[in-house]
Amino acid sequence: MSHTEAAFETRGNGSETDEITRDQTFTMLSNRRRRWVIHYLKRRDGGPVSLRTLVNTISAWEHGVEVEKLSWKQRKRVYTALRQSHLPKLDDAGVVEYDSNRGEIVLTEEAEKLQLYLEYVPERDIPWHQYYLGLATIATALTLVTWLSLPPVSELSGLALSSIITAMIVVSAITHVYHARNSRLGSAEEPPR
Template identity: 45%
Template sequence: MASVQQFDEEKSEPAGEVSEDELFDVLANQRRRFAVHLLKREDQDTLRIGDMAEQIAAWENGIETTEITGPERKRVYTALQQSHLPKMDDAGVVEFNKDRGIIEPTSALQDVDLYMDIVEGREIPWSTYYLGLSGVALALAGAVWLDAWPFVLLPNMAWMTAIVVAFTFSAITHKYYTAKMKVGEPDEPPGLT
């Protein structure tokens, strides 16, 4: 009896920090990413599993929620109830009350944005891009400093301005790209746009 009470007390404590491994495991599945997006997008303290299943089914099928069939909704609902939401609850990202069908985001859900640097197709991560850009800028500054040809054809200030413009343009592009990929924005979740 004491062990059951101890388990209940542990379960009722607020979720602590979620480890990176747990968070990456949650984000490894598209349906869970859709659930995270929906929870961050909604301006509510709780969300019903039926509403979540309906919206995720619509996103997965590329249709409006009014066009979803019963089997499409049920397939998503069942997977959410039996697998995805319990996994998210175990990780501490949400609190899932299976009996009531209610999902409540935890404070750990706010940390998800830090891990959503999604790289699709043949793209490179931004960190690698900036490292390469820094290498090019360093080589350019070195060539200008050594008065290497053809870098002597333009004044030093022109080359330094070119480096600043390259970093500024990259930063603006990066800001635009990450804003488009932000989880919880009013539009469709990342991966569908």
């Protein structure tokens, strides 16, 4: 039995399961360094990554400098946190396979399931469900005002009204797809904050 399989068996309320719970997911993703580990590994397309490479990359992201400009202390802080805390937690959850003896980390297929919980809402942004509720309200109001023949839309034909509403939905959908792709771990150059 692999280390990942053993972690699955001891997860949750003691019953056997092969899925990460919602609480475990949010706990894992609550730490920026763990998000960065997942982000970096997803960008590597499944191959093993050395702990040294991971430490250098995350240290550079954290301090906003190039790897060559990192001090020994900056690297050491990240190394210690990754080796003693973050990588073992991700390994226990089955998101990564961390071989501490070889200093190698590999992303598991279980990490793909984390994306379900990652439609995050950046500061000064509204959740997409609220956006679409507002869009539906605007479309309903336009339809009602046109039906009641109230100015300024009283001159709109049914075709014009449906074209406006369709355009609003298409533009919103394209924007949503673009936003969702950029918020996926491993899809952008910049790490998630």
